[in-house]
Amino acid sequence: MTSQTKAQINSQANSDRPFPHLLSPLDLGFTQLRNRVLMGSMHTGLEEEKSGFEKLAAFYEARAKGGVGLIVTGGISPNFRGRVSPFGGELSKWWHVKKHKAVTAAVHKYPTKICLQLLHTGRYGFHPFSVSASKIKSPINPFKPKALSERQIWKTINDFAKSSKLAQDAGYDGVEIMGSEGYLINQFSCKRTNHRTDSWGGSIENRMRFGVEAVKATRARVGEKFIIIFRLSMIDLVDGGNTWDEVITMAKAIEAAGATIINTGIGWHEARVPTIATSVPRAAFTWVTEKLMGEVNIPLVSTNRINTPEVAEQVLASGQSDMVSMARPFLADAEFVNKAAANKSDEINTCIGCNQACLDHVFKQQRASCLVNPQACYETELTFDKTSKAKTIAVIGAGPAGLAFSCYAAERGHKVELFDAGSEIGGQFNFAKQIPGKEEFYETLRYFRKQLQLLNVKVTLNSKQTAESLTSQNFDEIVVATGISPRTPPISGIDNPMVLSYLDVLRDHKPVGKRVAIIGAGGIGFDVAEYLAEEDSLTKQPEKWLEEWGIDKSYQQGGALTKDHTHSKANREIHLMQRKTTKVGAGLGKTTGWIHRSTLKNQGVNMIPGVEYSKITDNELHFLINGKEHTLAVDNVIVCAGQDPNKSLYQQLTDVRQNVHLIGGADVALELDAKRAIRQGAELAARI
Numbered sequence: 045m046t047s048q049t050k051a052q053i054n055s056q057a058n059s060d061r062p063f064p065h066l067l068s069p070l071d072l073g074f075t076q077l078r079n080r081v082l083m084g085s086m087h088t089g090l091e092e093e094k095s096g097f098e099k100l101a102a103f104y105e106a107r108a109k110g111g112v113g114l115i116v117t118g119g120i121s122p123n124f125r126g127r128v129s130p131f132g133g134e135l136s137k138w139w140h141v142k143k144h145k146a147v148t149a150a151v152h153k154y155p156t157k158i159c160l161q162l163l164h165t166g167r168y169g170f171h172p173f174s175v176s177a178s179k180i181k182s183p184i185n186p187f188k189p190k191a192l193s194e195r196q197i198w199k200t201i202n203d204f205a206k207s208s209k210l211a212q213d214a215g216y217d218g219v220e221i222m223g224s225e226g227y228l229i230n231q232f233s234c235k236r237t238n239h240r241t242d243s244w245g246g247s248i249e250n251r252m253r254f255g256v257e258a259v260k261a262t263r264a265r266v267g268e269k270f271i272i273i274f275r276l277s278m279i280d281l282v283d284g285g286n287t288w289d290e291v292i293t294m295a296k297a298i299e300a301a302g303a304t305i306i307n308t309g310i311g312w313h314e315a316r317v318p319t320i321a322t323s324v325p326r327a328a329f330t331w332v333t334e335k336l337m338g339e340v341n342i343p344l345v346s347t348n349r350i351n352t353p354e355v356a357e358q359v360l361a362s363g364q365s366d367m368v369s370m371a372r373p374f375l376a377d378a379e380f381v382n383k384a385a386a387n388k389s390d391e392i393n394t395c396i397g398c399n400q401a402c403l404d405h406v407f408k409q410q411r412a413s414c415l416v417n418p419q420a421c422y423e424t425e426l427t428f429d430k431t432s433k434a435k436t437i438a439v440i441g442a443g444p445a446g447l448a449f450s451c452y453a454a455e456r457g458h459k460v461e462l463f464d465a466g467s468e469i470g471g472q473f474n475f476a477k478q479i480p481g482k483e484e485f486y487e488t489l490r491y492f493r494k495q496l497q498l499l500n501v502k503v504t505l506n507s508k509q510t511a512e513s514l515t516s517q518n519f520d521e522i523v524v525a526t527g528i529s530p531r532t533p534p535i536s537g538i539d540n541p542m543v544l545s546y547l548d549v550l551r552d553h554k555p556v557g558k559r560v561a562i563i564g565a566g567g568i569g570f571d572v573a574e575y576l577a578e579e580d581s582l583t584k585q586p587e588k589w590l591e592e593w594g595i596d597k598s599y600q601q602g603g604a605l606t607k608d609h610t611h612s613k614a615n616r617e618i619h620l621m622q623r624k625t626t627k628v629g630a631g632l633g634k635t636t637g638w639i640h641r642s643t644l645k646n647q648g649v650n651m652i653p654g655v656e657y658s659k660i661t662d663n664e665l666h667f668l669i670n671g672k673e674h675t676l677a678v679d680n681v682i683v684c685a686g687q688d689p690n691k692s693l694y695q696q697l698t699d700v701r702q703n704v705h706l707i708g709g710a711d712v713a714l715e716l717d718a719k720r721a722i723r724q725g726a727e728l729a730a731r732i
């Protein structure tokens with residue numbers, strides 16, 4: 045830690061303020077940040093939408109109003125070839141500047157700084173014009189890049205500088221030059237992708253030259269009073285990545301070239317190690333930044349899976365970095381910093397690391413949002429204005445759909461009463477939270493519990509509602525959010541006592557034998573397999589988790605992966621089956637499905653597609669594959685074969701009264717997830 049930073053933090057730490065390290069200002073010499081919170085770069089999809097910049101301005105303004113110290117925008121390319129996709133954002137011409145002014149003006153209504161991220165994707169560009177250090181295709185992109193010539197290298201460096209000047213003209217306080225996650229500058233800095241034999245390849249001095257020259261050229265163009273953040277890949281997590289000595293060499297050169305702050309980059313996109321998913325322990329990678337503390341004199345930022353003010357405070361207080369970067373937590377709650385400052389961290393809507401509405405959307409070219417906060421990136425479209433006509437509303441079912449509806453409707457001023465047959469709120473989230481690696485789901489339930497209390501929603505538990513019980517009360521509106529029932533497939537012997545449903549396992553904790561066949565390999569089938577395979581969740585054991593994924597903190601090899609790594613095996617024999625002939629798990633989330641597949645494969649779970657179930661006997665499951673008979677000797681068959689909607693209450697109510705609404709799984713169970721349930725609840729609350 046720089047001595048200046050240490051002194052500042054220590055003086056603040058003595059005060060009685062909550063989170064004194066996190067909320068202490070950071071003096072950059074020519075400018076000051078109001079706290080240590082950097083909102084990390086996130087592409088939202090609004091960048092490419094028609095009139096998207098107005099919505100983007102509202103999105104960033106809400107986070108500035110919410111107290112963030114320094115915002116970094118989603119990645120914008122400095123030129124045509126560096127764009128993410130054919131219509132990806134670019135800042136290279138004077139006429140691109142105007143729309144950015146709307147963003148900077150909105151943010152500068154508050155004492156928040158904002159930097160534009162300059163992202164040249166290199167071989168990750170999803171178009172045929174991509175370029176890189178060498179002509180080597182990425183395993184995650186069908187397009188093969190062209191190798192840049194020396195002249196094109198200098199031109200690209202100049203494009204970084206030119207784009208930074210345009211960012212300055214647009215009112216940004218600085219830029220972040222993206223040098224990590226396997227993008228162009230990272231492609232130059234590592235041997236994995238840089239096979240050049242000229243002065244831009246070979247030694248680390250040559251390989252890092254592209255990034256260093258980009259910083260130098262930028263500094264020369266924008267002057268001294270402009271923030272330059274460099275996002276340095278400090279752990280590549282791929283073969284052919286940099287050694288720790290090379291990381292230090294590059295960090296020093298980047299500082300000398302004129303960077304103001306170094307941000308941490310963790311892993312390439314093509315790395316086969318999870319870096320931000322919910323199963324990654326909180327702050328699992330802050331040790332990486334800590335290793336660099338003291339090697340340079342400019343502030344360092346740690347990142348990845350920091351999602352509460354408590355964790356962020358701990359990272360700073362223990363001297364692991366000078367600032368913390370959080371990105372998705374600001375999709376989940378724009379008011380994160382203000383709530384922390386008011387000592388109300390229990391009111392923060394915590395990012396659960398699911399990626400379902402943010403990264404998964406962006407990778408499918410859809411607008412990002414947030415599973416737990418459907419208003420994210422819809423700030424101007426999904427609003428919860430105070431109602432002029434308060435109504436009494438009964439909500440039946442306290443699963444995600446009913447909870448979301450109740451809170452947003454109460455926020456608008458309606459008088460809401462929420463009923464659930466169960467003894468606690470949460471519906472199926474109470475089963476999800478038990479899955480190893482899904483412990484963050486507890487946070488969503490904590491958030492809703494607190495909101496119900498703050499918004500004076502009357503909650504009645506252990507109370508199964510019927511059409512009679514509801515019609516005898518005088519509610520203006522009734523919202524039915526009764527969820528789903530697990531499907532029982534018509535297989536001969538399905539009523540055998542050795543057959544269990546996922547509710548028997550996750551809700552009733554019935555004993556499960558050592559040999560198990562799971563019927564159905566959707567999200568729940570995978571979750572049940574992980575629950576049965578893992579004795580102990582690794583999310584609370586970061587060292588064990590790093591070991592399990594083959595991460596070597598001593599960087600014996602470039603990229604910090606352990607050589608000849610072996611995984612621990614499941615403590616049961618598990619067969620995960622589906623009727624479809626496609627790859628098992630193909631329908632899971634775009635950015636997380638591979639993690640679930642790898643986890644189970646590493647544990648030795650047997651995945652069987654193309655199954656036709658024949659019959660179940662006392663200790664066997666019989667099935668056909670391509671017409672050929674197979675038998676598995678098992679102690680239990682566990683059914684995870686999808687769900688059907690619980691519609692009967694809705695149907696009975698609509699027979700006798702009006703103003704009845706249906707949301708969540710009770711409406712449509714097919715492909716229902718909590719993202720859809722919560723958004724549907726929120727949208728109904730916005731218009732009721």
Ligand code: FAD
Nearest residue numbers: 441443444445464465471472476509526527708709717718
């Ligand atoms: P539910 O959650 O089913 O809630 C319905 C509620 O209604 C229940 O609490 C029930 O007690 C109550 N109820 C029913 N009838 C009555 C009545 N007559 N009177 C009073 N109360 C009644 N989704 C994701 O998006 N991401 C995930 O990672 C994920 N993981 C999951 C893991 C597991 C193991 C499971 C089981 C589900 C998972 N899901 C996940 C799915 C997600 O939980 C559901 O999509 C979501 O809970 C549906 O919400 P809902 O409010 O419609 O219904």
Ligand code: NAP
Nearest residue numbers: 533564565566567568569622623624684685686715716717
């Ligand atoms: P699902 O994803 O629809 O999977 C149901 C599984 O059951 C499929 O594998 C299906 O495959 C099989 N199946 C369906 N009908 C069957 C039948 N009649 N007989 C035998 N097998 C049958 O549903 P789910 O696993 O119950 O999950 C419910 C929802 O929760 C999902 O939509 C998911 O989005 C959400 N969820 C998400 C996550 C996550 O991590 N994001 C985790 C858990 C749940 P075949 O038809 O090929 O046999």
Ligand code: SF4
Nearest residue numbers: 395396398399414415
């Ligand atoms: Fe976090 Fe999930 Fe929201 Fe993304 S969608 S911000 S991962 S809670």
